Amino acid sequence: MAVHRLGLIMFGITGRMGYNQHLVRSICAIREQGGVALPNGDRVMPDPILVGRDAQRVGDIARRHGIARHTDDLARALANAEDTVFFDSGSTQMRCALLTRAIEAGKHVYCEKPIAESLSDALGVVALARQRGIKSGVVQDKLFLPGLRKIAMLREAGFFGRILSVRGEFGYWVFEGDWGQPAQRPSWNYRKAQGGGIILDMLCHWRYVLDNLFGAVRAVSCLGATHIADRVDEGASRYNADADDAAYATFQLDGGVVAHINSSWCVRVKRDDLVTFQVDGTHGSAVAGLTRCFTQHRINTPRPLWNPDQPQTMNFNAQWDEVPDNIAYENGFKLQWEEFIRHVCADAAWKHDLMEGAKGVQLAELGYKSWAERRWIDVPELDATIPAASASRQHARRRSRK
Numbered sequence: 001m002a003v004h005r006l007g008l009i010m011f012g013i014t015g016r017m018g019y020n021q022h023l024v025r026s027i028c029a030i031r032e033q034g035g036v037a038l039p040n041g042d043r044v045m046p047d048p049i050l051v052g053r054d055a056q057r058v059g060d061i062a063r064r065h066g067i068a069r070h071t072d073d074l075a076r077a078l079a080n081a082e083d084t085v086f087f088d089s090g091s092t093q094m095r096c097a098l099l100t101r102a103i104e105a106g107k108h109v110y111c112e113k114p115i116a117e118s119l120s121d122a123l124g125v126v127a128l129a130r131q132r133g134i135k136s137g138v139v140q141d142k143l144f145l146p147g148l149r150k151i152a153m154l155r156e157a158g159f160f161g162r163i164l165s166v167r168g169e170f171g172y173w174v175f176e177g178d179w180g181q182p183a184q185r186p187s188w189n190y191r192k193a194q195g196g197g198i199i200l201d202m203l204c205h206w207r208y209v210l211d212n213l214f215g216a217v218r219a220v221s222c223l224g225a226t227h228i229a230d231r232v233d234e235g236a237s238r239y240n241a242d243a244d245d246a247a248y249a250t251f252q253l254d255g256g257v258v259a260h261i262n263s264s265w266c267v268r269v270k271r272d273d274l275v276t277f278q279v280d281g282t283h284g285s286a287v288a289g290l291t292r293c294f295t296q297h298r299i300n301t302p303r304p305l306w307n308p309d310q311p312q313t314m315n316f317n318a319q320w321d322e323v324p325d326n327i328a329y330e331n332g333f334k335l336q337w338e339e340f341i342r343h344v345c346a347d348a349a350w351k352h353d354l355m356e357g358a359k360g361v362q363l364a365e366l367g368y369k370s371w372a373e374r375r376w377i378d379v380p381e382l383d384a385t386i387p388a389a390s391a392s393r394q395h396a397r398r399r400s401r402k
């Protein structure tokens with residue numbers, strides 16, 4: 001068995017996602033377990049170089065995790081031919097330019113979502129990646145969540161019969177920051193000019209969840225809102241939170257499936273998890289959170305009685321059976337990293353490429369368009385060879401709106 005080194009440039013690892021999910025839970029965990037096993041039995045050991053504008057912070061993180069290499073010089077890192085993969089989980093606004101630089105330097109690229117702020121930029125980077133023949137990937141972590149993997153298993157097993165509808169509830173209360181509770185998310189998320197907005201953030205996720213689990217998304221109707229326009233940032237300064245902080249979106253999918261997903265940072269949680277999906281089919285229904293999943297088959301479906309004169313006597317929650325944890329579910333970000341590394345090093349199958357990321361940006365952009373124009377919008381097939389001129393116009397409209 002041989003162990004191969006994989007030189008990996010990591011950008012954005014001082015951020016929430018970059019540090020927690022990608023560095024600590026994925027790359028450090030992979031290094032601790034002795035690398036990633038390839039189909040031929042060899043192993044790949046990632047050798048990261050941490051890159052960030054603040055040399056001190058990046059150096060501290062590197063030392064804390066026993067990582068030998070770090071720098072504040074991205075150009076130099078990209079010039080090193082021994083490092084063949086570039087990863088970005090930095091700010092959304094910088095992503096497209098960073099990916100472009102990395103691809104032009106001949107690197108394979110892997111990144112957080114969204115891959116760009118506009119569809120035209122996203123398709124530009126997809127076209128460049130294809131031209132240069134590099135391998136690419138975008139984080140699609142929700143597909144690796146135990147709850148959604150259980151839903152996928154139920155669907156493959158034929159449990160649902162014909163799927164009729166999907167209801168998603170995502171969100172929790174994000175504190176405004178002005179009355180004794182600091183805000184728990186970075187303030188750029190609530191500023192339009194800094195790449196914020198829940199539609200751009202979450203419709204990227206819902207695109208791959210719906211496409212992969214329930215049917216290709218064919219049309220969208222989306223109502224956004226900026227419920228809380230006054231927030232206090234990390235530096236205790238009050239700011240105008242002008243980005244959308246809630247989205248109420250309905251989707252039509254292949255096969256006549258109707259999906260409705262509410263996404264909100266202005267909602268208090270009285271459900272089993274921070275995101276839940278209810279799937280109703282002719283033969284059975286399921287409700288999944290991040291990890292757990294409950295089912296009700298048609299033969300176990302009780303007959304409720306509508307009687308407003310009496311308090312409810314049925315305990316609806318007790319009428320569902322839990323899908324057992326028959327297999328071990330690891331961190332989803334780490335699982336996806338392992339797949340990507342196998343794809344880069346052994347050509348293993350991989351479907352989460354930049355084109356899949358562009359589809360997410362497309363749905364977000366059409367969500368904004370639907371909101372602005374107060375109507376349903378069809379979702380066309382994407383082709384990275386066609387310049388997305390109309391998409392550019394939509395993006396310009398979105399950014400100038402309100």
Ligand SMILES: NC(=O)c1ccc[n+]([C@@H]2O[C@H](COP(=O)([O-])OP(=O)(O)OC[C@H]3O[C@@H](n4cnc5c(N)ncnc54)[C@H](O)[C@@H]3O)[C@@H](O)[C@H]2O)c1
Pocket residue numbers: 012013014015016017018052053089090091092094112113114139141186201
């Ligand atoms: N997959 C998911 O579930 C998920 C969840 C949250 C965020 N994200 C995505 O991850 C990305 C980061 O989000 P986050 O919540 O970690 O944000 P964050 O603000 O915590 O981190 C942003 C990172 O970018 C760096 N950065 C910002 N501006 C910079 C600049 N001008 N120059 C150099 N570096 C700069 C910061 O130093 C930091 O390392 C976003 O694109 C976001 O959409 C994905």
